Amino acid sequence: MNQFTAVLDACVLYPGTLRSFLMYLAVTDLFRARWTNDIHDEWMRNVRKNYPDVTQAQVERIRDLMNTNVRDCLIDGYESLIPAIALPDPEDRHVLAAAIRSGADMIVTFNLKHFPDAALKQYGIEAVHPDDFLNSQLDLAPSIVCAAAKRQREILKNPPMSVAEYLDSLQRQGLTQTVSGLRPFADLI
Numbered sequence: 001m002n003q004f005t006a007v008l009d010a011c012v013l014y015p016g017t018l019r020s021f022l023m024y025l026a027v028t029d030l031f032r033a034r035w036t037n038d039i040h041d042e043w044m045r046n047v048r049k050n051y052p053d054v055t056q057a058q059v060e061r062i063r064d065l066m067n068t069n070v071r072d073c074l075i076d077g078y079e080s081l082i083p084a085i086a087l088p089d090p091e092d093r094h095v096l097a098a099a100i101r102s103g104a105d106m107i108v109t110f111n112l113k114h115f116p117d118a119a120l121k122q123y124g125i126e127a128v129h130p131d132d133f134l135n136s137q138l139d140l141a142p143s144i145v146c147a148a149a150k151r152q153r154e155i156l157k158n159p160p161m162s163v164a165e166y167l168d169s170l171q172r173q174g175l176t177q178t179v180s181g182l183r184p185f186a187d188l189i
Helices: 016-026 037-050 056-069 079-084 090-102 117-121 130-140 142-155 163-172 176-188
Strands: 005-008 032-034 106-108 126-128
Touching: 005 090, 016 032, 016 056, 016 130, 016 142, 016 163, 032 090, 037 056, 037 090, 079 090, 090 106, 106 130, 117 126, 126 130, 130 142, 130 176, 142 163, 142 176, 163 176
Parallel strands: 005 032, 005 106, 106 126
Antiparallel strands: none
16 A cells, blocks of 8 residues: 555545545555544535535435544644644644644645645645546556546536536536646547
8 A cells, every 4th residue: 555645635525426436546555545533524514504405314325434444544643743834824823733644745625825834844745636636646656547537537427427517526526737748538438
């Protein structure tokens, strides 16, 4: 298993399409995906708030599937680090604390301004936009990333998606570079 470790922030686990793509990649062991129960609570709470038709049982099922299928994903024992961490948004300190505790290389997040380089550098951690992260995974292992994308697309039944529709759904998540990188491999997706 690759020891490259990425903590996935709640904001990248919130959108279903992106969360699913990250999970299909995480089970390949291309990288170590990590998170905490606090991160789960945050994305689940926001999904429930913004999509009232989604039940608590549904988000708990997704959480449980993530925890069951991604090896060694849950981080614990980071809480004591939180008070000593300074970030622009104090509500994000738990994410950095978890990254420190787990020895993560990076935090994958849309909220780059919440994790400035100056605050992370001392811990050897960087914050990376999910598009940059996924694009780098595609550069490292195109066949693995394409196979994960294909598995995700093929499981979509309501409604099923063509490759073009699937890539458009990733584009809507702000994954511009990733989609550009995947287009030449459309026949593998």
